[in-house]
Amino acid sequence: MILKYTLLIVVLFFTACSSNEPTKELDGKKLLEQKCASCHDLNMPPLLxxxxxxxxxxxxxxxxxxxxxxxxxxxxxxxxxxxxxxxxKEPSFEKSFCDKGTLEKYGLMPSLKESVTDDEAKAIAKYMFSNYTQKRLSEAMEAKMKYDALPEGEKIALKNNCLGCHRVERDFVGPSFTKIQKKFASSQDALKQSIKKGSKGAWENSRAVMPAFGQLTNEELDTLAKWILTPL
Structure with a gap:
């Protein structure tokens, strides 16, 4: 009898402990990408x-x-x-805030009640209203305008993370752009090949390995090399 009550107390204790464990917060951003990206453009600003x-x-x-x-x-x-x-869960024309033209263009969204729980929907909505705001849109538009105004070579450098290893006037992981300009000043083709094929031990007192960027087209290599060799 004592053993029976002891087991009951142990079971109740662990049940109480497990019920008091904090609920793991759902990742609204990840859920939005999983549940909504197949239909909605999630970019900020949108790609239109x-x-x-x-x-x-x-x-x-x-x-x-x-x-x-x-x-x-x-x-x-x-x-x-x-x-x-x-x-x-229950989309309808009556509930929608969209104007008539938008509804005619896109139609009514399908119900997601079978694929999205209430908790998941709340996590998605909270992320939506914290991320997609007028302020964030203005900031994103300003950043896009600045990016669009950059030279094409700099855009390629940013896209391929060249600035993760190189700085303009000082050595970082790799040599500075100033050093690269001096070394390849008379041969843009040699610089293109160095970028395309990569290199190791090409710079004195440096063990850094330059990875190959063979995915770049010849036109991109031309544009990038020309930008690097132009005094910044």
């Missing part, structure tokens, strides 16, 4: 693709956030999240 089948997520988020009608402003995010949770 010609064959898009649903509005960009940025537009959806800002539109919903602006159109919900909370009792007071402090409850706007809560109301917006609750709207998303309800709408993706």
């Amino acid at each position: 693709l010609k064959n898009e089948v649903a509005p960009p997520m940025m537009s959806v988020s800002i539109h919903i956030f602006d159109f919900v009608k909370p009792k007071d402003e402090s409850g706007r995010i809560y109301e917006a999240v609750e709207f998303v949770v309800d709408y993706i």
Whole structure:
């Protein structure tokens, strides 16, 4: 009898402990990518693709956030999240905040009640309304304008993380661009080959290995080499 009660106490103890364990917070960003990216453009700012089948997520988020009608402003995010949770389970023309033209263009989204739980929907919505904001959009647009204004060679350098190893005037992981300019000043083709095939031990007192960038086209190599050899 004593053994029976002892076992019961042990079971109740571990049950209580497990029920008090904190619930792991869901990753809204990851869920958004898994559940929504097949239809919505998640980029900020959006790419505005010609064959898009649903509005960009940025537009959806800002539109919903602006159109919900909370009792007071402090409850706007809560109301917006609750709207998303309800709408993706039971979408309808009556609930939608989209104008007639948008609904005619994209149609009504399919119900996700079989593939997205309420907790997952809340995590997605919270991420949407914290990431896709007017402020973040303005910052992203400004950054894009600055990027678009860069020389094409610098864009290639950024895309391929050249600045992760090289600096303009000082050695870092690899030699500075200033040193590279001096070494290859008379031979752009030699620099192109060094970038394309990579190198090891090409610089005095440096053990750094230059990886090969064979994926770059000849045109990209031309543009990148020309940018590197132009005084910055």
